[in-house]
Structures are given as structure tokens and as C-alpha cells.
Amino acid sequence: MDELRQAWTQFVEHHKETALLSSIQSLLTWDERTGMPVKAADYRAEQVAYLAGKIHERRTAPCVGEWLEILAEGLKSADPHGDQAASVRETKRQFDKQSKLPQRLVEELTRAEVLGQQAWVKARQEDDYSAFQPYLETNLKLRREQASAIGYEASPYDVLLDDYEPGENSENLKQVLRGLREALVPLIAELGEAKDQPVDQFLRQTYPVERQEQFGIHVATRLGFDFSRGRLDITDHPFCTEIGPHDHRILTRYNPKDFSQAFYGILHEAGHGIYDQGLRPDQYGLPSGAPISLGIHESQSRLWENMVGRSLAFWEFFHPVAQEHFPDQLGQCSPKQMYDGVNVVRPSLIRVEADEATYNLHIAIRFDLEKALIEGELPSPDLPAAWNQRYRDDLGIEPPGDGMGVLQDVHWSAALFGYFPTYSLGNLYAAHWMQCARQDLGDLDQQFRQGEFLPLKDWLAQNIYQHGQCFSARQLLERIAGQPLSHEPLLNYLSQKLRPIYGLSSS
């Protein structure tokens, strides 16, 4: 028993110390993305690499393996969803995976990611997939090797998916995304042909950046993002980062000619931040105080951005404040017009600019293609043709070149396979959460209309945030919704919201 207690104490201390280094590394990255002097880049890379090396050393240290052995044995009969058992289980999962990877493969992957991204930047600029294809092939080869080294049952893709969405499997995901796609394609087509097309031109007037920032902070605060534990800054590639248990920073980019870009960007990142701020600070550095998965994280950004921030009730409450900030731009605009404008559905080529409905088709396409690539079903030279075919079939449009098509995203060049589906998982989970929250909390819209967003935030904290990784994503859903992942809540939500906006019966 003393051995167990001692191992636990050392395990916790070790991980809290690693968390100190990780959080410092996050600050280095935050600073790099917010205004570091240009010529500081080389030395910054050295600083980051040095800490990354130290962190990796600590995570894979033999002592961790020894503690894990003692702890896994000693906690056999403990509650599997308790803090201790969960932290040991999740750490062991990562540690075991890591120890199965040959050092050579880790190094080759690191190298391939860098070379792949460099080649991709150039290929995208020049619309030239063929220049990038050999690098993609290398990335695929190395990831297949990784999957073999770690081992899998059904598909090598499952091993990769597991890095981002632990416990998920690609067969299940395929079913859910297929169900979603089969219903979304006709819905989107029907919206496109509807007679009542909503108007959104007014969102693309001049919106002074300073006002955009003030309004964004106002709304994010009201939704529950705590600025005494966070801040908002400007960057090229928006993200949310954690620099300590009480330091969560959101970053956005402003377009002075488009209201919705930064506004929904802020809400999206604030949603990520609200999740992180809801984790238990005393568990910081341990799996019991860490977010579950990318999909669950994305479910929070999407929930606040779309399901709250693009609701009619939301605009009924925030409409007067928006008009105060933008009297010339929105003075004549009703809450219903705002609502319609921010919910326009329009098939487009670029994923990151897609609306709430078509976004999932972009993801379904990428998921099917990357799964086929990894499994060897789709030879990499055939990728652009397969890509363009799917864009014609699903969205009715075709890229003018590979830059706006198959080369638009960085992920594959950085050997990130299995990452894309977490974006749609975010939408799917968010729809589940909203369905359950409405059952538990009553008329949410009535609450939003009165500016009451804290009951929803508290419900999410209670049901999701505070558990850290004590439950897997699937377990959590089972626990909250009493059912497995399904495309139906998301489809119902989209259909019931969008059809009336386009003047269609809400069937």
C-alpha cells in the first residue's frame, strides 16, 4: 500500500512538473503567433525544440513506466471513472503507444512533416498537386508503418484516429457520416432552389476593427468566458491556447469588411476556452484535468458559435448591443434579419469558409478519401480526380485548380490523418448536448432571449468539463444522452432551423 501511495505521489509530481514545461511552451507559441519580432524566429524554434525535447523525455521516461505498472496493478479494483484510475489508464494508453514506436520512425515522421509542409506551401501556390504527391506518399507510408507498429484490428486508420479521438473507430464513424451525408445533400440542394433566399450582404459592409473587438469581448464575456483568466489577441491563424490553469487565450483575425468572420471566430475560440476554463484547476497536468478529445473540444466551440450564436433567441438578446456598436451598419436591421443573414447556406469550395450545413460535407469527403488513402484503396496519384468528383456529387461545384481543391488544407502535408473527422464529430456531439440540455433545462431559447447563458454553461461544466478524461467521449454520450452517436440530432437541428429560414415547410 505504501508502494502504491509513493508511486502515485511521484507520478503526480512528475506530471505537474511536465505541465509547467508544457504551459511555458504554449506561451512561446502564443507569443510567436501574436507579435514576436520577425528576426526572432530561428531562436524561437530553438527554444521550442529544447522544451519539446525535455517534455518528450519526461513523458517517455522509464520511471513513468515503472509507476504505471505499480499503479495499474494497485488500482485494479478502484472506480474506473475516478480521478486516479482514469489518469493512470489514459497515461498508460499514451505511454504504451509511444513505447511501441521505433525511434527511427519518430524521427522520419518529424522530418517528413516538415518537408511535406514546405512542399505543400509551394504546390498550393502553383496549383500543382503532382509536385506534392511524392511527399503525401511518404507521409502515408510512414503512418501505415506507425499503425502496424502499434497494431490494429479492422483498419490502420483506427490507430491514427485514436490519437485525436480515443476510443472511436472508423467503421462507426463511416456509418454516422454516411447517414448525415445522405440526408444533407438533398437538404442543401433543396435550400439552394428555394424561392425565399435570405440576404446577408449587410454583413459585408465596413465594420471598424476596434468595435468588432469590443463587441466580441462583450458577447464572449456574457456567454461565460472569464477574461480575468484569459485574453483576446490578434493572429493570422485563430486558435485557443492554455498557458496555465487560469490562463486561456483566444486569438482571432479581423476582416474590416466582414462582420461575421471575426465575430463567429471569437465565439468559436471562446467556446474552446470555456471548456478549458471549466476543467478542474487542481487536476491540471493530469488526464483527470484534461479535455477528452478533439471531437469533444470542437463540440464546445461549435455549440457556442453555431447552436447558441446563430440562434434567433441569441440575436433577440444581443441585437440592441450590436446596434449600439454598429449604428450605421445594423441600425435598420431586425433580429430576424440578423438571424437569417448569419444562417445563409451556400455551397463553396473552401472548408474553413463553409456554413454550418455544408461544412459537414467537406469533412465527409476528406474522411472517406483519407481512409481510402491510408488503407491503400485509393492510390495517391488518383486523389485529385476523386476529390473533384466528390465535390461535384455532394456540393455541385468543382475547384478551378488543386490549390482551391485537394491542396487547400495543411493537414495531409503534416501527416495528420484522422484529424478531419473530429470537426464533424464536434457538430454531431454538440447537437446531442443541446438536445439533452433542452430536456434538462427547459426552454433554453427563452433563457437566451433574456441573456441567460450561464445555466447552459453550468450544465456543460457539470456534465462534461469537470470530468476531464474520467469518461471517454462515447461513455460520456451514453451517460448523458443514453444513446450512441447518431447523425439525427444534428440533422434535425439543421433541418428545423434552416428550412423555415428558406421558407420551406419544417418537415
Add this chain to the structure above:
Amino acid sequence: MDELRQAWTQFVEHHKETALLSSIQSLLTWDERTGMPVKAADYRAEQVAYLAGKIHERRTAPCVGEWLEILAEGLKSADPHGDQAASVRETKRQFDKQSKLPQRLVEELTRAEVLGQQAWVKARQEDDYSAFQPYLETNLKLRREQASAIGYEASPYDVLLDDYEPGENSENLKQVLRGLREALVPLIAELGEAKDQPVDQFLRQTYPVERQEQFGIHVATRLGFDFSRGRLDITDHPFCTEIGPHDHRILTRYNPKDFSQAFYGILHEAGHGIYDQGLRPDQYGLPSGAPISLGIHESQSRLWENMVGRSLAFWEFFHPVAQEHFPDQLGQCSPKQMYDGVNVVRPSLIRVEADEATYNLHIAIRFDLEKALIEGELPSPDLPAAWNQRYRDDLGIEPPGDGMGVLQDVHWSAALFGYFPTYSLGNLYAAHWMQCARQDLGDLDQQFRQGEFLPLKDWLAQNIYQHGQCFSARQLLERIAGQPLSHEPLLNYLSQKLRPIYGLSSS
């Protein structure tokens, strides 16, 4: 020989790695002072303390002692001002001092600094020296112990001074500061009684912060601060920090009702930054790539702030740009009026607000008093009376209470004795440098008038910056000016500038 080469390689590697950690620590501090969320403070303290511990461990590691022994022996006949010999000498100096300090004393000092500062904040607010006196007594006792442990010849004060101004001694400093004081006291009195009193009210109109920043950046760039290797931010307590060999950040605070506060603050910190940017990046992390002393560092900030930035030639060049930025405030103001306004001499109680002439009297007072305190000549209960007496004698004014008197500075509460004189050393050295630069470069004023500041910057880089710590401050002065430290260049500079402004003969 192989042993020597190996020791050198390991020595360099070790110090470069320590420099990575130090530079990361600087970023943590910079971020803390520029906008870290308020509730992040506790965890930030943990992050900083963790790195500080690692850095201290590395600096005092036994392997460093072993390398130093081999290197000192092996480099006996090397050029003492070469990079290797200098880096070994300076590292050994620090290492030997460190190893003479008992761990108990180090810990007691750390504790006393924290407690002393806490007590000081309260005592200053309440104008109550007696509440602070016991803490000061503890700080003095511990610093005397430190001096005994390290050993000294003439005065324990010399040991403390050596931490900030290596190679300087208090007897020499006493002579120089006394000479300066004896000439400055009557000069300042004479200026105060002169009939032609220059006017500076126009500097205290409303100056929009954004314009102040733009103008500050414009001027700092022209003087030679490289913004591709640095940036300017807002903080409460202005400073300049180094986050890497190509990352130097200056911080200032704006007063919208006072032009000169932030403007000269920026020039001051840019002066520090210009020095740091002029060190050799390939020597980063070694004494050969580090600044010599606080006094030499301050000589750079003072030189650019005062001797350049408060010259008539400077305003003859920048006057039109200043008028562009502040047409309403400075539209009617001539270069001569600017020059007169920024050179007003006015005895005042607060050191950090003092003008270029009276500033040195504030320092001479502190130096005499802290030396007497450390040497036991002045019992700490008698300090306020001694302070007030000196302010009456030297500046003809008296503090209304201890908060604006003896309690105004943080230094003594943090057990920093020997730090104050480096401020005046900055002025003294700067005057020497300007005298020599004028001899070497010809008519500097003519150059300034044409906006040519780079010849001076290059001269400083050539003569001072690039040598790192290869020469001590005294050696450098001997090398450049061919004479020891003297109060005369500073006195001549002040007298020749200020007397004509006040309509007095320039005798």
C-alpha cells in the same frame, strides 16, 4: 590539449543551454508585465520559480567548476581580452563567489527580500518608516554576512557593489561622486536663481497616446533600434528585456497629459536595447556576448535619452516630425523652445522624476547613506533624519513624509545595496563616451541636425558593444578615453548645456 578543447566545447554547450532557459524566463516576465490575465499570477510564479531553480542548478553545477579549473589553467597564456579567456574569467568570478555563500544565507536572503518588499509597500503607503526599519535591519545584517563570507579588503560595501559593477570600488566612487556633488549643488542653485527661466508647460498638454507611440517608434528607429529584432509595449514599470539574441523588447508607460514622460522613457529603454542589439549574437549566452555592467548599460540609456535626445541638434532634426504628429500641441513651438523645455532643471523629491542634473544628487545621497548603513556607520533608526538633512543640504527641499522620502525606492527593501550608484555611473560614463566620440567623429551636432545617428551608434558598437565582457568597465574607459573615471566630462557637459539655457555665461 584535447582535454582543454573538450572542456571548452562542453562549457559552451552548457552555457548556451542555460541561455535558452534564461531567455524563456525573460518571456514569462515580459508577458507578466504586459497583459497576463490577473488570475494567472500564482501559476506564473510557479513557472518562473521552476525555471529559476533549473537555471541556478546549471550555473552552480559541479561540472562547471571542473571545466573552469581545466580552462583557467589551459588559457593562462591566452590573450586575457580574447573571447575564451574573458568568458572563463567572468564565469569563474561568479562561480567562485556563489560557492562561498552558504545555502542557508542564500535562502534567508531570498526570504528577506520578499518579506522586506511586502513590509515596504505597506510602510510607504502609511508614511511609516518605523514599521519598515526592522526589515531593513535584517537585510543589512544578511548582506554584511554575505560580504564576510566572500571576503573584502576595504569595505563590505565593495562586495555588494561588485555584483552590479564588477571591478569598481567604493572609495573611488566616493571621490568621483563627491567631486560631482560639490560642483553640482552650487550650479543647480545658480540655475534656480537665474532670471531667464525656461518654460516647459507646453509639454503638459493632451498628447494622444497613439500618436506618442508612433512618434516614439519613429525616433527610436532613426536612432538605431531595430524593430525587426524588437518591439515596444505598454507596462506599469518600464524596462528593456532580452528574449533571445534577436529579440529585444522595450516597455513604456504613457501619460496622455505629459509629452516627455513616455517619449524619453522610450529613448531610455531604446538605448538599453541598442546596446543589447549590438552584442555579438554568436556569443549569446557567454560573457563575451553579454553586457559589462549595470553602469555601462545605463551609460547607453542615458546617452541616447539625454545627451542625444535632449540636444538642440536632435530637436532641429526631429522638430518637423514632432509637429506633424502633434500639430495642435507643438505647431507654434520652435526647436529652441523644445530644447529649453526638455532641459528644465527643478529640484524635486522623487528620484525617478528628476531632471538630468539633479538626478545625480539623488544618487549621491543614496550612495553615501547605504554605504554608511552597510559599514555600520549609520544606525538604521537614524536613516530618515540623515536622509532629510541631505535633501535640505543638497537640494534645498524636504520630504513631507517618509513615503516621499526615504521610503520612495524599492531597492533597499529588496536588499539591493550597491545598485543605486550604477545610475550615476551611467551618466558619468556616457559623458566620457560622448567626449571621445566627438573627438573621433567630428561635429556630432552637425550629424544629428541632418538625422545621422548611425555613425555614433556604430562608434559605440565598435568601441563598447562588440567586446561583451572582454574588458571591464574601467579597462574599457582606459582603452577608449585613456583616463580613469572622472566627474569632469559630465559636469562640463551639464554646465555648458544648462547655463546658456538659463541665460548664464557658459563659464
